[in-house]
Amino acid sequence: xxxxxxxxxxxxxxxxxxxxxxxxxxxxxxxxxxxxxxxxxxxxxxxxxxxxxxxxxxxxxxxxxxxxxxxxxxxxxxxxxxxxxxxxxxxxxxxxxxxxxxxxxxxxxxxxxxxxxxxxxxxxxxxxxxxxxxxxxxxxxxxxxxxxxxxxxxxxxxxxxxxxxxxxxxxxxxxxxxxxxxxxxxxxxxxxxxxxxxxxxxxxxxxxxxxxxxxxxxxxxxxxxxxxxxxxxxx
Numbered sequence: 001x002x003x004x005x006x007x008x009x010x011x012x013x014x015x016x017x018x019x020x021x022x023x024x025x026x027x028x029x030x031x032x033x034x035x036x037x038x039x040x041x042x043x044x045x046x047x048x049x050x051x052x053x054x055x056x057x058x059x060x061x062x063x064x065x066x067x068x069x070x071x072x073x074x075x076x077x078x079x080x081x082x083x084x085x086x087x088x089x090x091x092x093x094x095x096x097x098x099x100x101x102x103x104x105x106x107x108x109x110x111x112x113x114x115x116x117x118x119x120x121x122x123x124x125x126x127x128x129x130x131x132x133x134x135x136x137x138x139x140x141x142x143x144x145x146x147x148x149x150x151x152x153x154x155x156x157x158x159x160x161x162x163x164x165x166x167x168x169x170x171x172x173x174x175x176x177x178x179x180x181x182x183x184x185x186x187x188x189x190x191x192x193x194x195x196x197x198x199x200x201x202x203x204x205x206x207x208x209x210x211x212x213x214x215x216x217x218x219x220x221x222x223x224x225x226x227x228x229x230x231x232x233x234x235x
Contacts, residue, residue, distance in 0.1 A: 001213055005191050009214050009225045016228030017221060019162045026050045027155055027163060029061050033072070036167050040119040040156070041072035041109060043165070047152035048105065049094050060094040064102075076113055081106035108138065120156070120168045129175045130157065145204040151179040154220050163224070176220045178211060180204040183230025184223065191226075 022028050030043035046061050067084050068075040075081065085106065089099035112122040126133040128142070130153045135142035138149070158173050159166030178184060180199060184207065189197045193210035196203055211222030228234075 001191075001193070001210060006214050009191070009211070009222055012225035012229055013215070013221050016224040017162055021163050021224070024054070025163070026057055026061060027165075028058075029065055030155060030165060032065070035071065035073060036118055036120075037073035037113065038071055039165055039167055041068070041076055043152050043155050044109070044119070045072075045102075045105060047148045047155070049097065050148050050151060052095055056094075064093075073113070076106055076109045079110065081110075105138075112137070120170055124170055129177075130171045131177055143201055145177075145180040145199055145201050147179045147181050147199075147204075150177045150204070153177075154179060154223065158218065158220060173218050173220065174212070174216075176208070177201075177204050178208045178220055178223050178226075180207065181227070184226040187226040187230045 022031055026046045026049075027043075029046045030039045033039050033042055042065065045064060049061055049064070050057055065072070067080075081103065085093070085099040085102040087100055087103045089103075091099055093099050093102055109119070112119055116122040116125075123130070123133040123137055126136040128136070131146060131150055132142045134149050134153060135146060140146070140149075153171075154176055155164050156168045157166065157171050157176060158164035159169075180203065185194075185197050185199065185203065188194050188207045188210070194203050194206045207226075208219050211226075212219040215221045
């Protein structure tokens with residue numbers, strides 16, 4: 001990586017890693033809360049819904065939070081989700097995510113919160129890096145890039161951030177993997193941080209390793225530079 005590219009990434013990370021990023025991003029939803037468990041529930045479900053048109057993501061996430069009310073955590077414990085998202089309902093709640101899918105997410109969270117104080121504590125019982133732990137909890141593949149889950153983990157783990165909430169202290173931000181979306185992939189390839197524009201875990205790890213050369217203690221800080229340049233059409 002050239003010095004020019006390093007300096008560009010440093011400059012753009014500072015430019016885009018700002019509090020005003022929150023107002024147009026799905027991270028605005030977990031920022032509504034102060035209780036750790038509320039932030040966890042809001043963050044996980046919002047991240048899972050974060051694909052497709054941004055306006056539609058925000059609209060549907062707002063609808064979900066309307067159902068969960070003042071405390072997503074208490075909503076989970078109340079089991080009201082069994083009525084709002086019936087297990088047998090196959091209709092879509094958001095795009096290909098069905099009501100039954102959300103029943104499953106809420107059920108997993110309910111089990112976690114009846115056994116552990118927080119989702120963070122529940123994940124500590126699984127092996128591997130944060131992404132592998134979360135994939136094991138949700139029973140999804142840890143061999144795909146899992147953009148949405150890595151974004152959630154960034155929200156929870158990155159401390160001292162203008163954007164991310166950093167409420168989990170058990171995990172190291174150096175173990176995070178960059179959330180690989182269209183903008184990040186394209187800009188990373190443009191800067192030659194990766195040799196392919198493919199949506200794979202290998203590519204996400206390669207980009208993260210390249211960003212670690214610039215941000216050794218916090219590689220996902222570089223996510224803001226890549227995403228900001230891409231979404232604003234600067235590259």
